[in-house]
Amino acid sequence: MSENGLSAKNAVMDAPSDLPANDLIVVPARYGSSRLPGKPLMALAGRSILERVVANAQAAAAEAGHCAVMVATDDSRIADHAASLGVDCAMTAAELDSGTVRAHAAARQMPIPPARVVNLQGDAPFIPPSIIAGMLRHLRDTRADVITPVFQLGWDRLDRLREHKHSAPFSGTTCIRAGDGRALWFSKTIIPALRNETALRAASPMSPVWQHLGIYGYTIGALDWCATAPPSHYETLESLEQLRFLEGGWHVQTIAVEVPEHLLSGIDTPQDLARAEEAITRFGDPFPA
Secondary structure, three states, X not given: OOOOOOOHHHOOOOOOOOOOOOEEEEEEOOOOOOOOOOHHHOEEOOEEHHHHHHHHHHHHHHHHOOEEEEEEEOOHHHHHHHHHOOOEEEEOOOOOOOHHHHXXXXXXXXXXXXXXXXXXXXXXXXOOHHHHHHHHHHHHHOOOOEEEEEEEEEHHHHHHHHHHHHHOOOOOEEEEEOOOOEEEEEEOOOOOOOOOHHHHHHHOOEEEEEEEOOEEEXXXXXXXXXXXXXXXXXXXXXXXXXXXXXXXXXXXXXXXXXXXXXXXXXXXXXXXXXXXXXXXXXXXXXXXX
């Protein structure tokens, strides 16, 4: 291992040397999804999923300022598509087992490591640029080690999430947060359990459940630690990378955001892709102009 925690074989492609940015948005994109192979290259309303994610990342970087965008992959087909989109691409080792570690590998290929890194998954085309840019601003202005957005579910959305989990039980993550927004826990189950739900529904149009958006911002120090720390106990049980930070004692801050109706719990199956098409048909295409 090198002193920055990366194997030399991670850098199979020279990283660009002309990215004058303090911060970096990395779009990890794997071809080999077990449930939907080639997912980042699949068409969604006439544009590839990766094209949609990259466009959101580029718009966010322009809004935040002093920020570069890079795709991180282990597959030449995705690298070629990234090149066709005009975005820099870092080739990373195939054995890297998470988007977080892949984002770290890409960041550490930079000649000057960025101070902060946003990990925007390559299968998340509906996260608005304003949310991504807002994360960077919050990370710059706070002492948090990790920052991630959450949104409060109205009862209709909670009902839809419950229904979605019948077919995809591990798609969609909920969050317990303190009054100041600090994350206390995340789970693939819907938390908290609601004991007097009828009364809660009558009292407010919003449920007490917060859903997590699958996007993170890290200080480079927190990301360095995560890339070398072993998986934690509950992270392994839930398959949630953010639990490694909580179990390791890091400050994970949530920010409350408003999300568009397009937003899905994830595009993990052919059925999810069809639902994404339906959402665009119903609510309009959010692709940045």
